[in-house]
Amino acid sequence: MFSVIKKGFTTVRLFASVHTIVQNNYTIIVLLHHYCVTYDNVCKSNALRYYYHASGLNWTMGDTTLGSRVFALSDLHVDYKENRKLLDGWPDKKYSNDVLVVAGDVTDNMTLLETTLKGLQLKFRQVFFVPGNHELWMRSDDKSTDSIGKFHAILALCARLGVGTSPTRVSLSAGDHVWLVPLFSWYATPEEDPDNSFYVRPSAGEDEARQRDIWMDNHMCVWPTPTDGQTRADYFADLNRSAVERSYDAPVVSFSHFVPRRELIGASDADRAAVDRERARRGLAPFTGTHQGAAGFNFTRYAGSYQLEQQVSWLQPTVHVFGHQHRNRDRVIAGVRYVAHCLGSPNDQRDGWTWGVSEWDGPKQVWPQKT
Numbered sequence: 001m002f003s004v005i006k007k008g009f010t011t012v013r014l015f016a017s018v019h020t021i022v023q024n025n026y027t028i029i030v031l032l033h034h035y036c037v038t039y040d041n042v043c044k045s046n047a048l049r050y051y052y053h054a055s056g057l058n059w060t061m062g063d064t065t066l067g068s069r070v071f072a073l074s075d076l077h078v079d080y081k082e083n084r085k086l087l088d089g090w091p092d093k094k095y096s097n098d099v100l101v102v103a104g105d106v107t108d109n110m111t112l113l114e115t116t117l118k119g120l121q122l123k124f125r126q127v128f129f130v131p132g133n134h135e136l137w138m139r140s141d142d143k144s145t146d147s148i149g150k151f152h153a154i155l156a157l158c159a160r161l162g163v164g165t166s167p168t169r170v171s172l173s174a175g176d177h178v179w180l181v182p183l184f185s186w187y188a189t190p191e192e193d194p195d196n197s198f199y200v201r202p203s204a205g206e207d208e209a210r211q212r213d214i215w216m217d218n219h220m221c222v223w224p225t226p227t228d229g230q231t232r233a234d235y236f237a238d239l240n241r242s243a244v245e246r247s248y249d250a251p252v253v254s255f256s257h258f259v260p261r262r263e264l265i266g267a268s269d270a271d272r273a274a275v276d277r278e279r280a281r282r283g284l285a286p287f288t289g290t291h292q293g294a295a296g297f298n299f300t301r302y303a304g305s306y307q308l309e310q311q312v313s314w315l316q317p318t319v320h321v322f323g324h325q326h327r328n329r330d331r332v333i334a335g336v337r338y339v340a341h342c343l344g345s346p347n348d349q350r351d352g353w354t355w356g357v358s359e360w361d362g363p364k365q366v367w368p369q370k371t
């Protein structure tokens, strides 16, 4: 430590440090100058973290490979200031050896997306991400011409930041490894592809025009003219082909934004009990309704696709993380543990749908597995 400057309640620390990085059998000695601004005299070592992320280097210091865990989170929806405050309040050091999987729906605002991903990179050793439907909403300040263009602009942003968007073997403690495998996806509507859609037609029928009107993707996304009858679900599934056809030499934790199995749309008894625990914690009565969604809205239209379900079953991950429905899940089906740990909107949190975020006081650990 070379100097400390006190300015009001803020402490600015200036210092330099030497770090040893081991990469491909070469040892690199790095002298880094740091500065950080804190209210609690705890240095965040931002410069060092940026250096590691920008370099794509393994997070090793000296001879010690740091142990790590994998955490899951989705639907951060940081356009809500309450959610930004929640994320900002998560500790800076608790996850510094850990990996975070973000399963989509951070924001449609590219600037805010970049700020949020960078903020998470300061808290976690590595961050992985798949875009959700909200990221592909077109805003007047977007430089892309359509939602597919914006999707690729987001992947380019992630590449620039060092956020993972392709299969990656992550080193854990004691020589263990886990593969993190992102699966891009979109839902199949009954109009686009009835055989691929999770759609369940209500016995009383429904006002289809209204269903389309109240779903914001239908107003906010812009799609290029499809070629050869390719649906949106087809387009994104094709991007996963090499990831699902290859083999992996360690357990797999995969993740998608959209719902990977139709039975996960409905709540199980355990899900209902978890919702009621969260509601009780918030001083609310148990949920007595039968439908965990907006009255009259048929989410099965926009939930996921059988194509995604098939890709997950080919992959056979140990854990699959997903998001999108703002109804948290933790269920084993056909040998795969499916985890949805959404932050959702402040209303979703208040109503108990996104149970677990309070209990975990943040993202949920999915590797090593811990319930």
Ligand SMILES: [Fe+2]
Pocket: 075, 077, 105, 132, 134, 324, 325, 326, 344
């Ligand atoms: Fe969402």
Ligand SMILES: [Fe+2]
Pocket: 105, 132, 133, 134, 257, 323, 324, 325
């Ligand atoms: Fe979503």
